[in-house]
Amino acid sequence: MAEPMLGKDVPNTIEKENVDCKEQVYLEETFYILSKKKSVFRVRLTSKGLSLIKETDDSSKEQTILLRDIIGSKCMRSKRRRAGAGSCVCSSLVGPQQLKVVEENSGDLDESDISAYLYIFAYTLKRSRRSLKRERTTITLRFRSYDKYEDNYKEAQKWRTSIKCLIANQPITTVIPQNDKKLLILLNPKSGPGKARELFQTKSAPLLQEAEVPYDLHITKYAQYAREFVRTRNVYGWRGIVAAGGDGVLFEILNGMFERLDWQQALAEVPLAILPCGSGNGLARTICYHYNEPYIRENLTGISMGLARGRVAPMDVVRVETKTNxxxxxxxxxxxxxxxxxxxxxxxxxxxxxxxxxxxxxxxxxxxxxxxxxxxxxxxxxxxxxxPKLPITLSHSVSQDGALDSPDAEAFIDCDEHSEVFTNAVNGKHQRVDSWYSVNSRRSAFYSTRGSEYHSVASGGSEMRSPVHACMHGPAxxxxxxxxxxxxxxxxxxxxxxxxxxxxxxxxxxxxxxxxxxxxxxxxxxxxxxxxxxxxxxxxxxxxxxxxxxxxxxxxxxxxxxxxxxxxxxxxxxxxxxxxxxxxxxxxxxxxxxxxxxxxxxxxxxx
CATH class of the missing domain: 2.60.200.40 (Tumour Suppressor Smad4)
Structure with missing residues (x-):
């Protein structure tokens, strides 16, 4: 027996009488709601998304959470029984106090509850009177058809794996798709009104966590910090480089990439992105405009979903020449x-x-x-x-795990030995990744040079001098x-x-x-x-x-x-x-x- 628990904020995204015959159905399960004896939920995982079909004696109503709106899922276990609930009763709308779940490795599990809970996280489009916005939706499926937790967990895990494969645009297998590469996020805390750090931590980070997308967050310390960073690091170790701030942060990152000897390969293999935390935010607004994504000031949901899903599209750049630059x-x-x-x-x-x-x-x-x-x-x-070309999924060359393919021997310098680095938890483990200053860097063809002199951040706001001479490359x-x-x-x-x-x-x-x-x-x-x-x-x-x-x-x-x-x-x-x-x-x-x-x-x- 399995039971659905629909978060109280689930909107009616799509309603229809019959399932589209062209949809491919991957998984299907019936979830009983014993408090409503004449109602059942038939849940389908299809090529379109998650179909929730409520059936009664005389009617059938379907609600679909589109696949493109689902960003992740997670298997959980109950912490304790809900007060006054029987073993076979489940509410269709669960309030925050009715169910408490914990991670699989928690020491505070309710061993008497053999159910496995699958949480599905989505951000669905909802039209209000004046605008279109994304609303967080959680769907909880309770699996308890078997008399052992291990068997119920295996069933829930099968759904989770299938959902993750579909999100990654990969064939469904018994193994969850893995991408251990992290996003590199370069955040300017002074962008716009100075809310970039707060916006990232409250708006973007929770979504990335639900999507199980790991990231390294580096806080910029001075002007041209982001430019030096991407010029002097092994960027192939990241799945993408994100400018969190205004358009100026991305301008630094873009030009830092063109100052690399391997600029063409780096730009082909490592996509760029922007989280709009500044004043202008022209590119972020443009992206939302082209992809029909609601743009709401200081709301990073749609753009953060793009970071989580990993879809990529090409963009033109303009080469600008002045007398000296x-x-x-x-x-x-x-x-x-x-x-x-x-x-x-x-x-x-x-x-x-x-x-x-x-x-x-x-x-x-x-x-x-x-x-x-x-x-x-x-x-x-x-x-x-x-x-314009359609969005694509990038493939990566072998250079991402070893030395760069550039034939020229240029010193790549770890230019911020004392930088502030935040790494989110992955599988319960915290790691510090400081680019080249690690044992792994010994395998590369580049070396780290120490002893560069810097001014502190508080020393009058002075700009930092680049530790190496930068030369602009790029197309002729x-x-x-x-x-x-x-x-x-x-x-x-x-x-x-x-x-x-x-x-x-x-x-x-x-x-x-x-x-x-x-x-x-x-x-x-x-x-x-x-x-x-x-x-x-x-x-x-x-x-x-x-x-x-x-x-x-x-x-x-x-x-x-x-x-x-x-x-x-x-x-x-x-x-x-x-x-x-x-x-x-x-x-x-x-x-x-x-x-x-x-x-x-x-x-x-x-x-």
Whole structure:
């Protein structure tokens, strides 16, 4: 006899009269509710998800928890009997005080209860009056058909194994899929209003624990910490690298990866991800936009599910060149109004994303104009561009467990001997993984160098100097040198501008839908040009339209949006801001070009 216990927060995700005949049924069990003698639950594990069919004498009602919403399951055992309950009675809705379960290895087991409890964790989509959000759902199945706990446990474990195989998109076997690799999470505690650590611990960490996804959490100590970290470590030991903070943390990680000699292999094998804990959060908002995932500020559920499920999609990057630097960008390049707002509103960082709206009003009152030349290679027909690739599952080469394949001998330095490292518990064991400073590092071709001098975190907030000279690698440019003449087919516009902003993501901030037609991997940059002379009222109307993306089709005397594959900005004078992914760069000539499908991102599972 088996019994279901449905958490009281289970929503009706799907209701239908008959099971889809195309679904493949893997497991099926009938669960009796003796307190309701005329009702039974028939539970099926299918290719679509977990089907819960409530049957009475005269009706049948089905509720399905979709497979893509299930993130994990766990076998538990009761701690003690529920007060006043008989051995064969089970409530269909179980309150928090009615059932207490403990881990299998706990010393506080109720040996008299032979039942095995299977907890299934899911985050289902629920539509409220105003929005769509994910709601945590727990389904508890009580297995007690046999008179021995071991037999009931074996039955529950069969369901758990099947669920884990389906989640991992693998054939169902008798062995639970194993991936001992951890996520590397680089968290900037000062991102946005300074809530990144709290958001991760309360919103993301519990979900990862339910999904049984281990992780290493490193707290960044200084500017460029994340960049040094990924440049100088064996990143193949992690299943993915997560930037927990704003877009600036991912900017550091991306450029640190391109400073590796093995950049191409590293980016092909180790996907990147972002947990939006900052002010802008443009990329996270874009990912949710493309994968129909609800985006709620300071709610990391959907993005965290993407980390747990491990689905991967390609993303374009843009190579940006200034007079003295080369860098790689994933979000945008700006000159003028939006860059002014981004940089100057830093003083209001404590209030979060609202700082952009407040400073936008200030800059409209004191509107500036900038003189220079803007040149670009226009894409004539975006309808003929290749369609973006579908999400994939990465395969890893043998380099992940040994020395890197790079033929060059470069010293990889353990640059933060005293860094703060948190490792979550896996199978009840706590481990500290300090990258290369371990016995395993002796097997590699790289070595650890000690004795670098650093300032403490509290020493005036000074930036740390990189312990090694960093050299930018990455794909070779197809453009002439920055000061050379451009190809004849390029378009040149000279004069005064309110702003020029180029984006390759749909959103450049949580509330700024800059380029609705943009895809993660389409080879297109969208250049917005606003010329001087435009009335302030028209600029305000245009900026307000960005919230819904209605601005993108505007084409007037002063405003136009152009799809480009490369561009160059040459400002006159020395007063102004140029930004790349929201980061300030040197003011002067700048050019950029897009490279499709260079990076892999962890994305939500929409299968």
């Amino acid at each position: 080369i860098m790689f960008s994933f979000l945008s390049v700006g000159w003028g109004l939006l860059s002014d707002i981004d940089i100057e509103s830093e003083r209001l960082r404590a209030i979060g994303g609202q700082r952009f709206a407040i400073w936008a009003l200030a800059r409209l009152v004191g509107l500036r104009k900038y003189k220079g030349v803007v040149s670009y290679a226009k894409i004539k027909d975006v309808s003929n561009l290749p369609k 440019s197809h453009l002439p040198s920055l000061m050379s003449q451009l190809p004849s087919h390029w378009v040149h516009e000279e004069g005064e501008f309110v702003m020029v902003h180029v984006s390759y993501q749909a959103y450049i901030g949580e509330d700024l839908l800059f380029a609705p037609r943009s895809q993660l991997s389409d080879g297109v940059m969208w250049m917005l040009i606003i010329k001087a002379g435009i009335p302030r009222s028209q600029i305000l109307s245009f900026l307000l339209g960005m919230g819904q993306g209605t601005h993108s089709d505007v084409n007037t005397e002063y405003i136009k949006m152009i799809p480009v594959s490369a561009f160059r900005i040459v400002p006159e004078g020395s007063d102004g801001y140029l930004t790349v992914d929201g980061e300030l760069v040197e003011y002067g000539p700048l050019q950029a070009e897009i490279f499709p499908n260079i990076v892999h991102l962890l994305v939500p599972d929409t299968k």
